[in-house]
Amino acid sequence: MNCRDAVRLLNGYVDAELDAAGALAVEDHLQACARCRAHHASLRAVQTAVRRNAEFHSAPAALRERLQARYGHGGARGAAKLRSWFVAAPGLAALLLALWLGFGNIADRPNDPAQMRAKVVFQISQSGSASTALRNLANHLEASPDATVVVVAHNDGVDFLLSGARDESGQLFEPAVMKLKSRGVDFRVCGNTLTRRRIDTARIIPAATLVPSGVAEISRLQTREGYAYLRL
Amino acid sequence: MSDEIKRERFERLVLPHMDAAHNLACWLMRNEAQAEEVVQESFLRAFRFFEALRGDDARPWLLGIVRNTCYTLLERERQSAARDEFDEESHDEDAIAPGAVLSFPVNPETALIESAERELVRACLRALPAEYREVVVLREINDCSYKEIAAIAEIPIGTVMSRLARGRRLLERALSERMQRKDTGT
Numbered sequence: 001m002n003c004r005d006a007v008r009l010l011n012g013y014v015d016a017e018l019d020a021a022g023a024l025a026v027e028d029h030l031q032a033c034a035r036c037r038a039h040h041a042s043l044r045a046v047q048t049a050v051r052r053n054a055e056f057h058s059a060p061a062a063l064r065e066r067l068q069a070r071y072g073h074g075g076a077r078g079a080a081k082l083r084s085w086f087v088a089a090p091g092l093a094a095l096l097l098a099l100w101l102g103f104g105n106i107a108d109r110p111n112d113p114a115q116m117r118a119k120v121v122f123q124i125s126q127s128g129s130a131s132t133a134l135r136n137l138a139n140h141l142e143a144s145p146d147a148t149v150v151v152v153a154h155n156d157g158v159d160f161l162l163s164g165a166r167d168e169s170g171q172l173f174e175p176a177v178m179k180l181k182s183r184g185v186d187f188r189v190c191g192n193t194l195t196r197r198r199i200d201t202a203r204i205i206p207a208a209t210l211v212p213s214g215v216a217e218i219s220r221l222q223t224r225e226g227y228a229y230l231r232l
Numbered sequence: 233m234s235d236e237i238k239r240e241r242f243e244r245l246v247l248p249h250m251d252a253a254h255n256l257a258c259w260l261m262r263n264e265a266q267a268e269e270v271v272q273e274s275f276l277r278a279f280r281f282f283e284a285l286r287g288d289d290a291r292p293w294l295l296g297i298v299r300n301t302c303y304t305l306l307e308r309e310r311q312s313a314a315r316d317e318f319d320e321e322s323h324d325e326d327a328i329a330p331g332a333v334l335s336f337p338v339n340p341e342t343a344l345i346e347s348a349e350r351e352l353v354r355a356c357l358r359a360l361p362a363e364y365r366e367v368v369v370l371r372e373i374n375d376c377s378y379k380e381i382a383a384i385a386e387i388p389i390g391t392v393m394s395r396l397a398r399g400r401r402l403l404e405r406a407l408s409e410r411m412q413r414k415d416t417g418t
Binding site: 010011012015017042043045046047049050051052053054055056057058059060063064066067068070071072168 | 239242243246247250251253254255257258259264267268271272275279349350352353354357368369371372373374377378393396397400403404407
């Protein structure tokens, strides 16, 4: 493959839209050609910059309710309303969690130690939400040190668990992750995401562990182990 | 299709894509109030022409309707602005629509003070010509595949790839220029 072909295919490569043969040919060329490597690095940088900084505008709650009322079927209205609250107000979700963690210790039967501990699985699927998520986690552990907390990272949410990853203010994520880990928070990374995004497993920081599928892990924790689920 | 069945199907297939629709409308209109208007109009059209949906995957179909609704509204605005003798700026394709409420500061001085990178990236993306902005937004923020983008924007897949390439190059240039300006303090 020459540089012209490589440049033509580079966007498809970055977007994981090439077939295996095409992707391998691009990779071989990148190994050999420093100029195309630089081009590839800057494409990735632009992609990361946009994904990290350009916000997803969810529908405002009022619009959601209007559309649901006009075109909805009726039954799911309550659920949609609740969902919209969580989408519109992540702070509210955090508050509810804090309340739930707090009350959980009082309300549960005191004789069963497993019942006494609140169990929560957090899903992180966007790289931009990692620092907020870590801050919330630290606050919650402050309020409820007994909670069992698992963080499952997938899609762009795995970025903060790669070695050398930094938050918006340039701070390394790793020390914060290790601190939470020392307080019992378990960080799990989706293996499917790594394969799809062609991320070497060696880049995952030692504090995190690998699971085959993030989504399967979340549903397993919810259904088999009775975890509450929160998306950050 | 009876009304009952239509509503049930519409709710199951189309309503879940409300957020995706609103996101695309916000980035194309660059104005949240107008984006809401677009989403409402798009759902009205989608419901009226629901029988035209082939298969169960309503997202590209709905986003295609959102896109068309945005461009119709923008074109109408452009024409009425062109009639306005005082409005010099409207001849610039990328001028922000009159009356637009910006959700972030475009002033580079303000952008420097807080979360400089975030503001820069958003400002540069918003300033991108619409044909490139739409493919970048669909790809990076709505997480659409090339095939879906091709269906939404009614262009061949090869064009999706070349517009993404050009859009990203323009973004890269705009970002690095502004970063440099920031570094030298001008």
